[in-house]
Amino acid sequence: MDPGRLVRRALKSRDFPPGRITVLAVGKAAAAMARTAEQELGRRLGPSIAIGVTGGPRPDRIPFIEAGHPLPDARGYDAGRAAQAIIRALGADDVLLVLLSGGASALLPAPAAGLRFEDKIEVTRLLLRTGADIHELNAVRKHLSSVKGGGLARLAAPARVVCLAVSDVVGDDLSVIGSGPTVPDPTTYADAWTVLARHGLLARVPARVRRHLEAGRAGDREETPKPGDALFRRTRTEVIGGSGQALEAAARTARRLGYAPVVLTRRLGGEARDAGRLLGAILRECLESGSPKRPPACLLAAGETTVTVRGDGRGGRNLELAVAAAGEIAGLREALLVSFATDGVDGASRAAGGVVTGNTVQRARALGLAPPRAFLDANDSESFLAPLSDLLVTGPTATNVADLVVMLAGRRRQRRGL
Numbered sequence: 001m002d003p004g005r006l007v008r009r010a011l012k013s014r015d016f017p018p019g020r021i022t023v024l025a026v027g028k029a030a031a032a033m034a035r036t037a038e039q040e041l042g043r044r045l046g047p048s049i050a051i052g053v054t055g056g057p058r059p060d061r062i063p064f065i066e067a068g069h070p071l072p073d074a075r076g077y078d079a080g081r082a083a084q085a086i087i088r089a090l091g092a093d094d095v096l097l098v099l100l101s102g103g104a105s106a107l108l109p110a111p112a113a114g115l116r117f118e119d120k121i122e123v124t125r126l127l128l129r130t131g132a133d134i135h136e137l138n139a140v141r142k143h144l145s146s147v148k149g150g151g152l153a154r155l156a157a158p159a160r161v162v163c164l165a166v167s168d169v170v171g172d173d174l175s176v177i178g179s180g181p182t183v184p185d186p187t188t189y190a191d192a193w194t195v196l197a198r199h200g201l202l203a204r205v206p207a208r209v210r211r212h213l214e215a216g217r218a219g220d221r222e223e224t225p226k227p228g229d230a231l232f233r234r235t236r237t238e239v240i241g242g243s244g245q246a247l248e249a250a251a252r253t254a255r256r257l258g259y260a261p262v263v264l265t266r267r268l269g270g271e272a273r274d275a276g277r278l279l280g281a282i283l284r285e286c287l288e289s290g291s292p293k294r295p296p297a298c299l300l301a302a303g304e305t306t307v308t309v310r311g312d313g314r315g316g317r318n319l320e321l322a323v324a325a326a327g328e329i330a331g332l333r334e335a336l337l338v339s340f341a342t343d344g345v346d347g348a349s350r351a352a353g354g355v356v357t358g359n360t361v362q363r364a365r366a367l368g369l370a371p372p373r374a375f376l377d378a379n380d381s382e383s384f385l386a387p388l389s390d391l392l393v394t395g396p397t398a399t400n401v402a403d404l405v406v407m408l409a410g411r412r413r414q415r416r417g418l
Contacts, residue, residue, distance in 0.1 A: 001166075001241055001245060001246055001249075001342075001399055001401055002032070002399075003029035003032045003033050003036075003101060003166050003241065003398075003399045004032040004033060004035060004036035005036075006033075006164075006166060006240045006241040007032075007033045007036040007037055007040075007099060007164060007240070008036050008039075008040060009240070010164050010238075010240045011036075011037065011040045011041075012040070014162075016044075016095055016162070017093075017095065017160065018093075019044075019093045019094055019095060020044055020045070020046035020094055020095070021041050021044050021045060021046055021094075021095045021096075021097050022046040022047055022048050022086060022087070022090060022094060022095070022096050022097065022159075023037050023038070023041070023045065023046075023048035023049075023050070023062060023097045023098075023099065024048065024049060024050075024083055024086075024087070024096060024097070024098050024099070024152075025037065025048075025049075025050035025051070025052070025059075025062070025098075025099035026050075026051045026052070026083075026098070026099070026100060026101070026104040026107055026108045026178065027052060027099075027100055027101025027102055027103045027104040027107060027166070027178060027400075028052060028053050028069070028101055028102050028103040028107075028343050028396075028398055028399060028400045029052070029099075029101035029102070029166055029398055029399040029400070030050045030051055030052030030053075030064070030099065030101060030107075031050060031052050031055075031056050031057065031058045031059060031064055031398060032056050032057070032398060032399070033050075033099040033101065033164075033166075034048070034050035034058075034059040034062045034064065034099060035057060035058065035059040035060070035062075037059075037062075037097065037099060038059050038060065038061050038062050041097075045061065045062075046094065047086050047089075048061075048062045048063070048086070049062065049063050049065065049079065049082055049083050049086060050062050050063065050064045050065070050099075051064075051065050051067050051076065051079045051080075051083065051107050051108060052064065052065075052066065052067070052103075052107060052398070053066060053067070053069055053103065053107070053396065053398065054066055054396060055395070055396040055397070055398040056398040065078075065079040065082075067079055067106075067107045068106065068107075069103045069106045069107055070103070070106050070124070070128065071106065071121055071124055071125060071128075072106050072107070072109035072117070072120060072121055072124065073121075074117070076106070076107050076108060076109050077109050077110075077117045079107075079108070080108050080109055080110040080147070081110075083108070084110060084146075084147070084155060087152070087155050087156050087159075088155065090156055090159035091158070091159060092158040092159065094159040094160070095159065095160045095161075095162060096156045096159050096160070096161045096162070097162050097163075097164070098152065098161065098162070098163040098164070098181065098182055098237075099163075099164055100163055100164070100165040100166070100177060100178045100181070100182075101165070101166040101168070101178075101399065101400060102166065102167075102168030102177075102178075102343060102399070102400030102401070102402075103168070103343070103400060104177075104178030104179070104181075105137075105138060105141055105148065105178055105179040106124070108147060108148075108178075108181075109121075109145075110145050110146045110147040110148075110151075111144060111145065111146070112143075112144055112145055112146050112212065112221075113146070114208065114211075114212055115144055115208055115209065115212055116206075116208065118206075119144070119205075119206045119208055119209050120141070120144055120145075122205065122206055123140060123141075123144065123201075123205050123206070123209055124137070124141070126199075126201050126204055126205065127140060127195075127199065127201070128309075129308075129309045130199040130200070130201065130308060130309075131199075131271065131306040131307060131308030131309070132195065132199055132306070133269065133304075133306050134169055134170075134176060134304060135173075135176060136195045136198075136199075137195075138175075138176050138179045138180070138187075139187040139191045139192050139195050140192045140195050140196065141179050142179050142180070142185055142187060142192070142224055143187070143188075143189050143192040143212075143213060143216060143224065144192075144209065144212065145179070147181050148178075148179035148180065148181055148185075148224075149175075149179060149180055149181070149185035149187070149224035149225075150180060150181065150182065150183060150184055150185050150224050150225035150229070150231070150232075151181060151224065151225075152181035152182055153181070153182045153183075153225070153231055153232065153235045154225055154231055157231060157234070158234070159234075160234045160235070161182050161234065161235040161236070161237075162235075162236050162237075163181075163182040163183075163235070163236070163237035163238070164238060164240050165177045165178065165237065165238065165239050165240065166239075166240060166241045166242065166399060166400075166401065167239045167241065167242035167243070167401065167402075168242075168243075168304075168342075168343075168400040168401055168402050169304070169402065170243075170266070170267045170268070170269060170302075170303045170304060170402065171266070171267060172239045172242050172244075174237050174239070175187075177239070182235050182237045183232070183235075183237050184225055184226050184227040184228070184229060184232060185224035185225065185226065186226070186227065187224070188216075188223065188224075189213055189216030189217045189221070189223065190217050192213055192216075193213050193214075193217055196213075241401065242401050242402070243266060243302035243303070243342075243401045243402040243404070244266060244302075245401070246302065246342060246401050246402075246404060247263050247266065247300055247302050247404070250298075250300055250404065250406060251263065251298070251300060254298035254300075254406075257412055258296060258412035259296050259297055259298035259408060259412050260293050260294070260296065260297045260298065261297075261298045261299075261300060262292055262293045262297060262298070262299050262300065263300045263301070264279075264282065264292070264299055264300060264301045265301050265302070265303065266301075266302050266303065267303050268301045268302060268303025268304070268305060268403070268405065269303050269304065269305055269306070270305055270306070271305065271306060271307070271308065272305040272306065272307050272317040272318070272320035272321040272324070273320050273321070273323075273324040273376050274324075275305045275321050275324075276320065276321035276322060276323065276324030276325040276328070276339070277324050277325065277327070277328050279299075279301065279321070279325055279328075279337065279405060279407065280324070280325035280326070280327070280328025280329045280337065281328050282299065282407075283299065283325070283328070283329055283332075283335055283337060283407045283409055284328060284329055284332060284335070286299060286407075286409040287332055287333075287334070287335055287409050287410065293409075295334070295409040295410025295411075296408070296409065296410035296411055296412045297408075297409045297410060298406065298407070298408055298409075299406075299407040299408075299409065300404070300405070300406060300407075301404070301405040302401075302402050302403065302404050302405070303402055303403060304317070304402050304403055305317045305320075305321060305403070307320055307347065307379065309379055310377065310378075310379060311377060311378035311379040311380060312378070312379070313375070313378040313379045313380020313381070313382070313383060314348050314349055314350075314379075314380060314381075314382040314383065315346075315347055315348065315349050315379055315380060315381035315382045316341065316345075316346030316347020316348060316349045316351075316353075316381075317341075317346065317347060317403065318339040318340050318341055318346045318347075318352070318353035318354060318403055319339075319346055319347070319349055319351065319353065319354045319381035319382055319385060319391075320376060320379070320381045321339040321354075321405065322337060322338070322339045322353065322354035322355065322356045322381070322385065322390075323354065323356070323372045323375055323376055323381040323384050323385065324372065324376060325337045325339075325356055326356040326360040326361055326364075326372050327361060327371070327372045327373070329356065329357070329358050329360075330358065330359075330360070330361040330362070331358055331359075331361075331362075332358035333358055334358070334408075334409065334410050334411055335357060335358040335407075335408070335409060336355065336356070336357045336358075336407065336408040337355070337356050337357075337405065337406070337407045337408075338353060338354070338355045338356075338392060338405070338406050338407075339353045339354060339403065339404070339405045339406075340352040340353025340354075340392050340394075340403065340404060341353060341400070341403050342397065342399065342400055342401050342402065342403065342404060343396060343397055343398070343399060343400035344394040344395050344396045344397040345396055349381075349382045349391075350382070350391070350393065351382065351385075351391040351392055351393045352392050352393065352394045352397075353391075353392045353403075354381065354385045354390055354391055354392060355385075355390045355391075355392055356385075356390060360388065360390065363388055364384065364387075364388060367387055367388070369384060369387065372384060
């Protein structure tokens with residue numbers, strides 16, 4: 001999926017009021033999105049900034065800052081301060097064009113008053129290790145930030161705000177993409193507190209964070225702007241691309257290659273190993289009973305699972321999903337599953353994802369490897385797949401539309417011309 005092309009299509013379909021247009025591009029696709037925006041806006045481009053990750057051509061006129069992900073770093077903190085200075089200078093006749101993509105939450109750290117940058121890093125690290133999902137993570141981050149959860153729209157007022165988002169979240173929830181900087185926030189300080197309590201983190205987060213959330217729960221700190229706030233009368237946010245389009249493209253390709261495609265879900269979630277076992281069982285069912293589709297079939301799923309870190313190995317949610325599925329499809333002929341992160345980076349691994357087949361476990365046993373469960377227990381899925389040459393290594397793609405799982409059941413139909 002080309003984020004630049006998505007931006008070009010979106011900009012050509014709308015008219016902006018006269019005046020300068022300031023661009024804030026944040027996320028893994030920031031470079032490509034900003035580069036297209038500066039080409040389309042021409043002389044109307046005002047003071048702008050792009051904050052992203054390495055990879056791909058960079059914009060020519062918009063300053064680009066590479067920052068840390070998934071944990072924020074000092075580069076992102078400094079870039080966030082620079083972005084806020086630009087936005088505060090906007091007037092009622094100006095337009096702020098926000099180009100949002102996956103990873104924006106980490107790439108634009110802006111601690112709320114009274115908090116330190118290091119506090120947010122520690123809270124994010126703890127939540128990631130405990131397997132918090134993106135909704136839980138963002139509920140907390142929004143209430144520790146001055147720009148998330150509608151804070152950016154508040155900061156930009158009275159300027160008009162237009163936000164174009166490439167979604168990396170299940171269901172394309174605008175309040176979750178990039179922690180919803182330009183839309184109302186339905187979560188509260190109480191929700192953030194509950195998330196930390198649920199994961200047993202209240203005693204482990206910095207004391208300043210606890211005091212900040214306690215003050216918010218007591219009504220002593222301003223809440224994030226909520227639905228119905230007049231602030232949002234001058235803002236517009238829309239999704240211009242996401243996992244739905246990626247699934248449609250995968251289905252078209254499968255059909256062209258002779259497989260009957262079936263989209264199982266666009267909302268894949270839960271623990272990666274549990275999702276892997278479930279999807280492996282569905283693939284087995286497809287081969288053995290023809291449900292949900294008679295082979296040759298291509299079963300597709302998209303979403304974002306989580307990993308609760310228990311060991312000190314290397315891996316990611318897609319690698320764990322694939323390794324867990326390997327045990328479920330062991331011994332099956334003509335069965336293949338590949339799970340991968342569309343941004344090309346899966347957790348702490350060097351791969352985008354992993355590939356397993358019905359003979360993966362047998363091949364691993366022949367190499368003297370332990371069963372898949374041993375590697376899952378150590379969160380070391382990369383060490384299971386690497387010796388088998390079954391890592392999917394793409395390098396960073398500079399865009400993220402969640403994770404995709406592709407499963408093939410049976411031998412494809414031979415078609416003329418193939």
